[in-house]
Amino acid sequence: MLIGAHTKIAAILRQDSNALEAIVSLHPAFEKLRNPFLRKLMAARTSVGTAAAIAGVPLEAFLSKLHSIGFDIESSPPLENEDPAQLPAFLNGIQKDALSTLDVRPVLASGADPLTAITRTIKTMKPGEILRIINTFYPEPLIQLLTSQGYESWSETIHTTQVDCYFRKPLIEKESAPAQEDNNFDEMQLKYQHQLLRIDVRNLPMPQPMITILETLNSLPEGSALLVLHKRIPVFLLPELRIRNFEFRTRQMDDGSIQLIIFKDVQPQ
Known part of the structure; x- marks a missing residue:
């Protein structure tokens, strides 16, 4: 396979499974690629040139490492032509320092969920206004959620511990689908009582709760449910x-926590 600065990491990993270990050996920042969920989020949108720049690894060293396991190297244009530098239309002509900014890194460092701060800030935005959220990772779930509500978005990876995401509030907001809260939760719990796997993510730091839930669902036996x-x-x-x-039901507990049953509508054996 012929690769260069603009080749996506995902394409390289699909071509040769040995490429994962080769890339990880270049810098500790690439250890997160071992996590299947984070690998899916990062690899599909990150090029060799961007990954090398973020980790501070010389592009030549990155390509040389991949060449050593069988990849052919192409001549690449200067990295200033890399896609991430191309701003979307809604950011053209707008000074970054004039944007509203919410830095959620301190919240994440404390182990808390930044959703409250994000939701509070978004509610104060006027239609057409733009918010920059500074994160420690690419927040695909947040992007999917706000995009489904009509927001325009664009993200920029600054370095290994900073990803800036820009959101433009729509002129007319879409209503998000409500959670299926307190909707026959007890009935579902009874239905799957003998095939109910239980996990507790209350004490995990962000974004580990979502990662843990999705990884558990990947191996959930057919006809079972996850509590x-x-x-x-x-x-x-x-x-x-x-x-x-997947379908889900939620129930709020007296202490304010949530129990969530996740399942596919298959009759248990």
Whole structure:
């Protein structure tokens, strides 16, 4: 396979499974590629040139490492032509320092969920206004959620621990689908009582709760359900569950936490 600065990491990993270890060996920042969920989020949208720049690895060293396991190297144009530098129309002519900015890194560092701060900020935005959210990772669930509500978005990876995401509030907002809260939760719990896997993600730091839930669902036996103990309704998770054709029911507990049953509508054995 012929590769260069603009080749997506996902294409390289699909071509040769040995490429994962080769890339990880270049810098500790690439260790996160071992996680299947994060690998899916990152690899499809990140090029060799971008990955090398983020980690501070010389492009020549990155390509040389891949060449050593059988990839052919092409001549690449200068990296200033890389796609991430191309701003979308809604950001053209707008100064970044004039945008509203919400830095959720301190919230994430404390182990808390930044959803409350994000939701509060978004509610104060006027139609057409733009918000920059500074994160520590590419927040695909947030992007999917806001995009489904009509927001325009664009993201820029600054370095290994900073991803800036820009959201433009639509002139007319779409209504998001409500969570299926308290909707025959007890009935579903009884239905799957003998095939109910239980996990507790209440004490996991972000974004581990969502990663853990999705990874568990990947290996969930047919006809079984997953009971999740969570601090709150995971609104970023819900669109992903719908995409994967899972149903869910939620129940709020006296202490404010949430129990969530996730299942596919298959009769238990």
